[in-house]
Amino acid sequence: MGARAFRRTVEAVGKPVPQCPIRLGEPCSLCEPGVTGPEDCGLVWLVMTDPDLRERLAGLRREEAAARRPMGGATR
Numbered sequence: 001m002g003a004r005a006f007r008r009t010v011e012a013v014g015k016p017v018p019q020c021p022i023r024l025g026e027p028c029s030l031c032e033p034g035v036t037g038p039e040d041c042g043l044v045w046l047v048m049t050d051p052d053l054r055e056r057l058a059g060l061r062r063e064e065a066a067a068r069r070p071m072g073g074a075t076r
Helices: 003-013 042-049 051-068
Strands: none
């Protein structure tokens, strides 16, 4: 692959969009002032350091994963 073809391929792919770990299925919208992504978001830190909030988020993730599975599909 030549340099021009490689450059076009890279441009077509673009930058990855970080996903919000709190709002499931949504991209990080930088809703907290001064953050650069989920890695330095105060809301993400708060949820991940609070045992009750973290467990509730885990429950929501399980529910969403179950909803995406085909009906009657077996889990591995």
